[in-house]
Amino acid sequence: xxxxxxxIIIYWSKEDNCFISELPELLGCISDGxxxxxxxxxxxxxxxxxxxxxxxxxxxxxxxxxxxxxx
Numbered sequence: 001x002x003x004x005x006x007x008i009i010i011y012w013s014k015e016d017n018c019f020i021s022e023l024p025e026l027l028g029c030i031s032d033g034x035x036x037x038x039x040x041x042x043x044x045x046x047x048x049x050x051x052x053x054x055x056x057x058x059x060x061x062x063x064x065x066x067x068x069x070x071x
Contacts, residue, residue, distance in 0.1 A: 005064040008043045010036060025062050026050050 013043045019036050022045035023029040031046045033039030051061055 006047060007066075008040065009065070010039050010043070023047065023050075025064060 006023050006025050008021050008023055010020075011021055013020045013032075016032065018032045018034055019039035021031050021033070021039040023043065023046075026047065029043075029050045031039065031042040031044060033042050054061055
């Protein structure tokens with residue numbers, strides 16, 4: 001996938017009873033899945049949708065920074 005350069009963080013949410021996948025470099029880009037693999041698959045799909053929507057709105061598409069570092 002051409003957009004897989006963005007870091008994806010996947011974790012279990014007891015509250016939602018599913019895996020959550022977040023893309024910290026793409027503000028608000030979050031998906032979920034019943035399994036880890038499904039959450040990853042959904043995240044990869046949502047990246048394209050996020051970028052397409054940002055382009056339609058004239059927003060800047062951030063470049064991937066590689067490994068995300070927490071402060």
